[in-house]
Amino acid sequence: MNCKIVGYEFKTLEVTLSPNETFYAERGSIVYVDQQLQRDVEFNGKGNGGGLGNILGGVIRSAVSGESVLILRFYNNTNVERKLVLSGSQCSLVPIKLQGESLICRRGCYVASTDKVSLNLNINLQGLLGGVGFFQKVSGNATVFLDSLGAPLEKVLNNGECIEVDENHLVALQGIGPHQMQAGWSVGNILRGEGVSLMRINGPGKVYLSPLPIIMRTR
Template sequence: MEYEIRGGSFPIVICTLQKGETMKNETGAMAFMTSNMKMDTNTGGGLLKGLGRALSGDSIFLNYFTAQSDNEQIGFSACTPGKIMPIELNGSTIIGQKNAFLAAEESVDVDIYFKKKLGAGLFGGEGFILQKFSGNGMVFLEIDGEVIEKDLAPGEKILLDPGHIAAMEPTIDFDIERVKGAKNILFGEGLFFSKLTGPGKVWIQTMPLSKLAAALIPFLPTSSGQSWDVLFDK
């Protein structure tokens, strides 16, 4: 399988498959495919596995696309402005935020991942359930905004505003740290930071969808008498 990512801030990954190769994706991400692609829809491992993916923000069913001849193409597009992040798994595992999964080769296993620490689940910005990608092959993750990659040494820590964690290696310890100082809590960044401790790699997203939505709220109409023109007044 070969791929190309196009589209800038509104990205699409175009995969070129040879005969017999298969890609899978969450329902609704496929933008186009050539005529010699065969599609099959199933839970990807049974009903329980499908329900688990639903808890992590994806759909119960996965779509499988198999090339019936060489050089068939299929495109998977992101649903929000941001990046499509390609990761090649070689028997390794990546933990992603909810809704991170866009598409993957058939050999990649898509499952759920539970946060083990109560505080991180309650205040870490993503809830208790994340997504886990393991096996061999390419997986494409949908990231909000731009993405910054950090490689943390053993014991090295980084603090993030909750919601900015896009993905991380499973060796990363994920916890929370309370913001110190009453003024900082009342007028600063809130009660908690997400605290990540190495060793391992972390991918940070610059514009979580929740923050984008919050930024738009003041410009949305609040009654039937208001016009959508308020969005374009600035």
């Protein structure tokens, strides 16, 4: 499998699948697909089983979190390489490699992944107070591609380091748990034109930020 982000002002994801390889993406993300690639629709999530209760639970979680209930699975069942091109609703994409870990991202930012991942709603009270309490928790072993409005900024926080983030610029948090996030309420924020609250994030971990405010997409 070869995944390549191409373009300048507006970037797309070019994926080349070798025989018997699969790839997953949100509905509505297709730019074009080789006709010979097999496309299936599956319920969102990984390892949820096929029971009615699990399916209904996945539907409810997806509806609340802003992600699609269904996800596209691409499979190359031919004996030659086949290609597909995808895009998000913003102008750039952020690739993040997961190795059996979890990533917290802004709801609706997930675009695609090299393998099927688990997408679950992660509600955090401090985040709700800060305006970004509805996060997507992405778990699995895959490279995931997230929406970003402009080339993303990556800020690595060491242990003890802290930054304040405008929630409209937050794309994802890697290696950072809910207990490391707090709402930074301040009247001074309003006077400075920064809104009621900035999200205070404590290290260690990595923060992915969009240089421009993100506009949520709907699928």
